[in-house]
Each structure stands twice: as structure tokens, then as C-alpha cells.
Amino acid sequence: MKIAVCAKVVPDSSVARLDPATLRLDRADELRVNPPDLHAVAAAVRLRDEAGAGEVVLLTLGPAASADALRHPLALGADRALLVTGGGAAGSDLLATTRVLALALGREQPDLVLFGQQAADSNGAVLWAAVADRLRLPLASRVVSVTVAPQGVAVSCSSERGLELCELPLPCVLSVSTAISEPPVPTFRELKRAGARPLERISAAELGLEPDELGEAGSGTRVLSLGAPPTRGERRDVVDDGQAAAAIFDLLVARSLI
Amino acid sequence: MRVLVYVEDRDGEPTADSLAAVAKAAQLTGNAAAVLCGDRVTALGPRVCAAGAAHVYVADDPTLAAPLPQPRVDVLAALVRQHELDTVLFATSSLTTDVAGALANRLQAGLNWDLVDLELRGGELAGRRLALQDSVLVEVGWQGSPRLALLRPAAFGPDPPGPAGVAGEPAVEAYPAVIEPWSAQVRLVERRAEEAGASSIGDAELVVAGGRGLGGAHGFELLEELADALGAAVGASLPAVEIGWYPRRALVGQSGTSVAPRLYLACGISGAIQHKLGMQNAGTIVAINTDPRAPIFDFADLAVVGDVYEIVPDLTALVRARRQGSADTKGDAR
Numbered sequence: 001m002k003i004a005v006c007a008k009v010v011p012d013s014s015v016a017r018l019d020p021a022t023l024r025l026d027r028a029d030e031l032r033v034n035p036p037d038l039h040a041v042a043a044a045v046r047l048r049d050e051a052g053a054g055e056v057v058l059l060t061l062g063p064a065a066s067a068d069a070l071r072h073p074l075a076l077g078a079d080r081a082l083l084v085t086g087g088g089a090a091g092s093d094l095l096a097t098t099r100v101l102a103l104a105l106g107r108e109q110p111d112l113v114l115f116g117q118q119a120a121d122s123n124g125a126v127l128w129a130a131v132a133d134r135l136r137l138p139l140a141s142r143v144v145s146v147t148v149a150p151q152g153v154a155v156s157c158s159s160e161r162g163l164e165l166c167e168l169p170l171p172c173v174l175s176v177s178t179a180i181s182e183p184p185v186p187t188f189r190e191l192k193r194a195g196a197r198p199l200e201r202i203s204a205a206e207l208g209l210e211p212d213e214l215g216e217a218g219s220g221t222r223v224l225s226l227g228a229p230p231t232r233g234e235r236r237d238v239v240d241d242g243q244a245a246a247a248i249f250d251l252l253v254a255r256s257l258i
Numbered sequence: 259m260r261v262l263v264y265v266e267d268r269d270g271e272p273t274a275d276s277l278a279a280v281a282k283a284a285q286l287t288g289n290a291a292a293v294l295c296g297d298r299v300t301a302l303g304p305r306v307c308a309a310g311a312a313h314v315y316v317a318d319d320p321t322l323a324a325p326l327p328q329p330r331v332d333v334l335a336a337l338v339r340q341h342e343l344d345t346v347l348f349a350t351s352s353l354t355t356d357v358a359g360a361l362a363n364r365l366q367a368g369l370n371w372d373l374v375d376l377e378l379r380g381g382e383l384a385g386r387r388l389a390l391q392d393s394v395l396v397e398v399g400w401q402g403s404p405r406l407a408l409l410r411p412a413a414f415g416p417d418p419p420g421p422a423g424v425a426g427e428p429a430v431e432a433y434p435a436v437i438e439p440w441s442a443q444v445r446l447v448e449r450r451a452e453e454a455g456a457s458s459i460g461d462a463e464l465v466v467a468g469g470r471g472l473g474g475a476h477g478f479e480l481l482e483e484l485a486d487a488l489g490a491a492v493g494a495s496l497p498a499v500e501i502g503w504y505p506r507r508a509l510v511g512q513s514g515t516s517v518a519p520r521l522y523l524a525c526g527i528s529g530a531i532q533h534k535l536g537m538q539n540a541g542t543i544v545a546i547n548t549d550p551r552a553p554i555f556d557f558a559d560l561a562v563v564g565d566v567y568e569i570v571p572d573l574t575a576l577v578r579a580r581r582q583g584s585a586d587t588k589g590d591a592r
Binding site: 036131141154172240253 | 268325326327328331351352353355356357358359360361362363364366367368369370371374384394395396397398399400401402405408410413440443444445446447448449450458460461464488489515516520521523541542544546550555558559560561562563564565568569570572573575576577580581
């Protein structure tokens with residue numbers, strides 16, 4: 001079974017931010033693979049091994065510097081990586097990103113396409129549905145378990161309605177929850193070996209994209225301005241006198257959390 | 259402006275969040291349309307009109323019985339093209355996230371997601387979105403048309419938005435469900451409602467977590483009740499897990515899962531560095547602890563010195579009352 005995992009490379013927010021007191025260096029420019037995508041890679045490796053044959057291919061749209069970050073998923077057992085570097089891909093929104101991924105997937109022709117499920121406030125959360133629509137492939141999201149079935153795959157999806165068990169023919173697109181698998185922490189030796197796995201770089205233009213299909217020109221949305229959120233303020237202290245629950249409740253309402 | 263609101267139905271009712279989106283659309287234009295897609299959903303039409311829709315299209319078809327996104331995309335795409343609608347609104351849910359994403363590609367339409375506000379400014383539609391765990395407010399717009407938007411449900415309710423400016427009699431109109439064969443390849447085999455909420459803490463938007471300060475496993479029962487009311491996941495600190503009060507899969511921190519939810523409500527957690535590393539990126543941090551010197555207060559937005567056993571049940575009751583009130587208000591919207 002040939003499985004493609006669409007992996008996003010993001011700034012590593014777990015490394016220290018700029019500390020205004022010490023002026024210590026902000027290292028947020030270090031890149032890593034988005035953590036949910038590592039769960040998808042681990043699931044893909046398991047499915048490949050259960051099938052007994054096939055390969056796991058990583059697909060990434062990102063800057064050339066993403067290559068180092070791809071070592072981690074390669075060390076988890078992915079066979080190779082395809083890094084689509086953008087000339088002009090910066091600022092791509094859902095539409096532009098979907099075009100790139102659909103072309104790369106069309107080139108690879110995998111049996112199964114996996115995405116790592118992200119929270120609803122991330123633009124990633126609408127990506128797999130758009131890619132599935134562009135490729136005209138069946139889709140299941142929020143997948144918490146997947147097994148290969150005679151006619152394709154059988155999946156369980158977690159939603160507000162409960163757990164939905166669905167069957168999809170291959171090829172298909174799945175976004176998988178972090179609950180689907182626990183990615184092991186690669187050893188130093190595995191990371192070193194991963195450096196030898198094939199990593200192909202291709203430009204969006206080489207995939208066949210026109211300049212106006214990419215970046216801001218190829219996007220349907222735009223950012224008008226950035227600002228501070230209105231409700232974020234200093235820390236508030238409350239000593240419970242019977243009203244603490246109401247104070248918490250008011251904050252949740254004020255910040256649109258409930 | 260020609261606005262269409264997708265109204266999701268669940269358990270034989272239009273969702274309260276969808277009706278709030280209809281009410282929002284009715285604020286933007288007196289001519290807002292809505293669409294229902296499902297099996298035996300025609301009866302819900304008047305409810306949607308009552309929420310402010312001037313026109314309700316109903317695709318009532320057995321092929322739409324399963325809550326799957328792709329057949330709905332076919333219906334919406336046809337409707338938008340046929341009636342030259344320029345704006346489509348969705349209240350964010352698991353289903354609508356997939357429908358909106360796919361529809362964006364189908365119509366080559368810009369999609370802004372997770373909007374907490376939407377307004378017309380000099381004829382231009384502008385949305386507001388909180389990004390990076392709610393630390394930045396982003397104003398977003400669209401290039402071209404149609405324009406698609408997913409609205410963060412909590413931001414548009416439950417207060418009724420005022421009288422809808424519906425001109426003339428609202429109309430409910432049947433709309434054909436013409437489904438492309440490739441859109442109907444997913445088969446829903448079974449649904450298990452009782453396993454709802456089993457999502458892992460890594461995915462959760464809201465997390466309620468407990469630590470050693472709870473004093474025992476029974477404290478987690480209170481947290482589970484609150485989490486149920488909020489739609490949150492339950493997390494635990496390392497001491498609570500090591501003592502055996504809660505399963506290890508719920509562990510938040512350096513040796514467990516790192517989370518960045520919108521809300522992290524820490525109950526009886528001191529906030530050791532190993533725990534802090536796993537949750538400091540949360541959008542809003544509320545901490546309840548009896549010890550006013552607990553380190554967790556140093557990085558909380560709201561620091562509550564008090565007893566979890568007194569505060570959490572009260573909070574659960576307040577959240578439940580709001581949810582109930584919200585459903586009632588929207589159910590009776592007019």
C-alpha cells in the first residue's frame with residue numbers, strides 16, 4: 001500500500017521565546033513537523049507494515065529549510081520525502097495550498113492520503129476536505145482508528161454526534177486524530193539513518209503551477225490588519241468568597257470560550 | 259449582498275449554533291437565505307425562518323441521511339451557482355468544517371474560518387479572527403466572490419441578535435439533491451453515541467485538568483462533569499497520574515502531552531516547570547488552588563485562591579444553565 005502523509009512544517013513554539021528581561025535569543029525560527037502530523041506518519045508506517053508491502057511518502061509544502069525538520073518523520077519509518085518549495089508560495093491560503101498538494105498527490109498516485117488532524121482554529125482544519133474535493137476522492141475526518149478492509153478502509157470518526165464507523169474505497173483521504181497512534185521518540189541512530197533516506201525537492205512551477213495560482217495572487221482571502229485581542233489583559237486575582245465560580249464563568253463568556 | 263447560511267440538523271433539530279448564524283446573517287441583510295440538507299428535514303424549515311431567514315431551501319432526500327460532508331457540497335455548490343449567492347456562512351462544527359473546506363475548492367472561493375465577528379464596512383465584508391491561541395486579533399477579508407466563512411459558535415450566541423428584518427413572508431422551497439457518484443462513496447456503517455467526548459487532550463479546544471491538590475480520584479469526577487458541560491477534555495498532572503487517580507493518557511506536561519487549547523482550567527495543580535512546559539501555550543489559563551503562592555498563578559490569566567470542591571460544582575451548574583438557556587432562546591427565536 002502506498003501512503004502519502006501531508007506534513008506541515010511549522011516554527012517550533014516549544015523552544016524558548018524572547019525573554020524581555022534577559023533578552024535571551026528567541027529561537028522560534030527553528031522548524032519542526034507539526035506534532036499532529038507525526039501521529040499520522042506513525043499510523044501510515046503501521047498500515048504499510050501490516051500490508052507487508054508499499055511505501056510511506058511525506059509531502060511537504062514549505063521553505064527549503066524544511067528539509068532538516070523532515071528527518072524526524074523519516075526516522076519514524078517514512079521511506080522518502082517530497083518537499084515542494086515555493087517560489088512565490090509564501091502567503092498561500094487554502095485555495096493555493098490545495099492546488100499545490102493536489103498536483104503533488106496527482107504525481108504520486110497514492111492509495112491513501114493522510115493528514116494530521118488540527119484544531120478548528122487552524123487553517124489546516126479545512127485543508128483535507130479541499131484537497132479531497134480537488135482530487136474527487138472520498139474523505140473521512142477526525143479518524144481515531146483505521147483498518148484495511150476488503151473494499152478499502154474502515155475508520156472510526158469522532159465528532160459531536162459520537163463515534164461514526166465508516167467505510168471508504170481506496171484511494172481516499174483521511175485526517176487522523178492524535179489518538180490514532182503514539183509516535184515513538186526516534187533514537188539518535190534512527191535520526192542519523194533518516195538523513196540517508198531520499199528527499200526530493202521540487203518547485204511549485206515544476207509541478208505545473210502558474211505564478212498566479214500561488215501565494216497571495218492565488219488566494220481567495222486576505223489579511224486586512226493585525227491587532228491585540230480586545231479582552232486579553234493582566235492577570236486577575238480572586239480569593240473565593242462564594243463568587244469565584246461566577247468570576248470564572250464571566251471570563252469564559254467574555255472570551256467566547258463557551 | 260446575497261447570503262446563504264448552511265443550517266446543520268442534529269437529532270431532528272436545527273443546531274442552535276446554526277440558528278445563531280442565521281440570525282447573524284439577518285443582521286447583515288434583510289434578504290438572508292438558508293439551506294437545510296438531510297433526510298426528513300422539511301419540517302424544520304419554519305424554525306429556520308423564525309431565526310431570521312427570508313428564504314429557506316430544503317434538500318430533503320434519503321441520500322443525505324448520513325451526516326457526511328461530500329454530498330452536501332454538491333447541493334450547496336449547485337445552489338450557490340444557480341442563485342448567484344455571494345456569501346455562504348457556516349457555524350463551525352465537525353461536519354461544517356469539512357463542507358466549507360470542500361466547497362471552497364469547488365467554487366474556488368475564499369474561506370475564512372473561526373470568525374468571532376463579521377460586519378459590513380462600506381459594502382465590504384470583513385471578519386475578525388483570533389489567532390495563535392487567541393493572542394492576536396486578525397482582521398480578514400475576501401478577494402472576489404463567493405465568500406465563505408466559518409463562524410466560531412460561542413461568539414454568536416446565545417443572546418438573540420434583535421428582530422430580523424425580513425421583508426415579506428418567509429418562504430420554504432424544496433431543492434433537489436443531485437449528488438455526484440464520487441461524492442457518495444463513503445458509507446456510514448454505524449454510529450455509537452455513547453462514545454462521544456472520547457477525544458484525546460491533544461485535540462481538545464478546552465481542557466479541564468486536575469492535580470495533586472484534588473486530594474483523590476473522586477476529584478476527577480467533578481472535573482469530568484464540568485468537562486461534559488463545557489465539551490472539554492480532562493487532563494491530569496504527573497503527580498495525579500503517578501498516584502493512580504487518573505489514566506496516563508490524560509497526562510499533560512513534559513513527560514505526557516503538550517497541549518495548546520483555547521482554555522486550560524487547572525484545578526489543584528501547583529504548576530511545576532514540567533507541567534508548565536506542556537500547557538503554557540494555552541490561550542486562556544484559569545487556575546484554582548488553595549495555596550496563594552502556587553507557581554501556576556504566575557502564568558494564569560485568572561488566579562483563583564479557593565477550594566476546587568466548592569467552585570467547580572458551581573461553575574458546572576452555571577455552564578449547564580447557559581447551555582440550557584441558549585437552546586431555549588434559540589429554539590424560540592423569532
